[in-house]
Amino acid sequence: MIKYRFYPTLLNVFSRYVSGGNLSVQALIDTINRVPTPTTEAQERGISFEEAVVKGENEDRFDPEILRKVRKLLPRPIVDTQVYCQWEIDDVLFYGYVDLIGKFKAVDIKTTASYQANRYVHNHQNLYLHALKRRGIKLMEYVITDFTDVYVESYALTHPIEKQIEEIRLFKAFLEEHRSLITDKKIFADGA
Numbered sequence: 001m002i003k004y005r006f007y008p009t010l011l012n013v014f015s016r017y018v019s020g021g022n023l024s025v026q027a028l029i030d031t032i033n034r035v036p037t038p039t040t041e042a043q044e045r046g047i048s049f050e051e052a053v054v055k056g057e058n059e060d061r062f063d064p065e066i067l068r069k070v071r072k073l074l075p076r077p078i079v080d081t082q083v084y085c086q087w088e089i090d091d092v093l094f095y096g097y098v099d100l101i102g103k104f105k106a107v108d109i110k111t112t113a114s115y116q117a118n119r120y121v122h123n124h125q126n127l128y129l130h131a132l133k134r135r136g137i138k139l140m141e142y143v144i145t146d147f148t149d150v151y152v153e154s155y156a157l158t159h160p161i162e163k164q165i166e167e168i169r170l171f172k173a174f175l176e177e178h179r180s181l182i183t184d185k186k187i188f189a190d191g192a
Helices: 008-018 025-032 041-055 064-072 124-135 162-177
Strands: 004-006 080-089 092-101 105-111 139-145 150-156
Touching: 004 008, 004 162, 008 025, 008 092, 008 124, 008 162, 041 064, 041 092, 041 105, 064 139, 064 150, 080 124, 092 124, 092 162, 105 124, 124 139, 124 150, 124 162
Parallel strands: 004 092, 105 139
Antiparallel strands: 080 092, 092 105, 139 150
16 A cells, blocks of 8 residues: 655655755755745756757757757657656655656756766666566666766666665655654645
8 A cells, every 4th residue: 555655856855865965854854845945047957958958949058069969869769758657666656757768768868067977876766767667668867968078877677776765765764753844745645
């Protein structure tokens, strides 16, 4: 029976919290409660970049060579964009949207101010692979740009996910410990 509903962004924030990232309990609670925060310039640029790559919108804002390199790494043909994924992990419904899928791989387009190798090795979006395997998806790729160059990280279905599963278990315990502070009850399947 499903008791919780988690999405990757939330789990990635929790991962930052448990790994000693610069994040307070209150900031994590605010994320859980979906307290609105203004879109940063970097977030807006990332959204615009993805729309330029996939839809061809406002391409003139970006280096044409970077756009070409990113597009070259996308699956051909693109089967679908903004694909809803869900996977049941014990009593958790894990859900979210991957940017696009081809016949055998899912791709998420990322932008960053500075890139470090293996940045997405433990990203919770890797769990999309398990949600998409019935559609024949065998590879999760992050196509990343720092607007100077383009990088790719690829993860197969065989990539270990124990760290993400453990963080899900820890997150459930955190939620129960702080349940009285959680105002957005959608995270609990029963809504209470």
